[in-house]
Amino acid sequence: MSSKFQIFVSSTYIDLKEPRDLVIKAILEMGHIPVGMEMFSAADEEQWSIIKRQIDQSDYYVLIMANRYGSVTEENISYTExxxxxxxxxxxxxxxxxxxxxxxxxxxxxxxxQVQVDALNLFRTKVKQRPVSFWKNNDDLYGKCSIALMKAFTAYPREGWIRASQYSDSRLTNELARLSAENALLRSEIAANNKATVEKDDIKGILRTLQANQREMWVWKKNAKDWEKVNPATLFRIFSILAAEMLVDISIADMSRYSAQMVCGIEPSDFRSDWPVPSNTVKEWMADFATLGLVTPSKKKKPVSDTNEYWTLTKRGQDVLSAVRLMTLEKPLNQGPSKAPKEDIKSQEQLQATTA
Known part of the structure; x- marks a missing residue:
């Protein structure tokens, strides 16, 4: 496959316009791609970014020097150098x-x-530390440049540019297809891992929020004449208790009775059957949980006569409940063997002996 090389041509501009044009002509006649930056302002720092990018993409670099140093940058170095x-x-x-x-x-x-002469001499000395060609006129430069480039193509082979149609080899096509599929799979796995990490961090944040918020608790006991204030509870505790019931739909009225028993710790025989915990309190909990994306009003059909308000867990709510349950299940492991029941310790010892 024949490659076309991109060749960056650098020089001072006004004094070397004709020699530069001849070098560009020689490159074109050889079938390659000359890149000239004379259309960019030397004082424009943004254009320097473009120049660097063009050099990065070039296969060879041609420098033409005469008797001018050229315009200088803020670092007091010419753009050519x-x-x-x-x-x-x-x-x-x-x-x-x-x-x-x-x-x-x-x-x-x-x-x-003198300043420019000294700078030019230093630059010329730097360039001559490597093999260079000396030219006397335009025609001489034209010929020597063509020959030097041909030698460089052989001595310093570069990637160059190749037409896409030259990549018609079926093995290369199959390899590209394989790499593309592998790339897509890796991207999918990375995206899945990133999503899992984000979701895990999201759950941790929700748990911290639930634990940081505490709510007052009021109960109407049986035969009482007013609400009685009991120990407060965190939203974490309230959610941990009610969430399992909301895996299926549960009404606000049932939540009131269930929380009176399980959150406030009062026996059912000791509180009134209807709204032992204020309905507005339970609704405030649901509003808090809904804000965190944990619950949503139930869409399940119910009889017209049923005027109760029902709630259920969202997918996020189920994930948070799973995290809470996992924390509960792992708690004995974190406490160590000394906290475990004796029969459990004996069972663990028998299991270890069996698997040893």
């Missing part, structure tokens, strides 16, 4: 073409200020 240094740092093969000291050259295109 900055491009050269960047290309070297990125490992792009660099071809240097330096004007022969004996060549005739217009004085208008020659630096005279």
């Amino acid at each position: 900055k491009e050269y240094d960047y290309a070297r740092a990125q490992g792009v093969p660099c071809l240097g073409f330096v004007l022969d000291p004996t060549a005739a050259w217009p004085s208008a295109h020659t630096d005279t200020a």
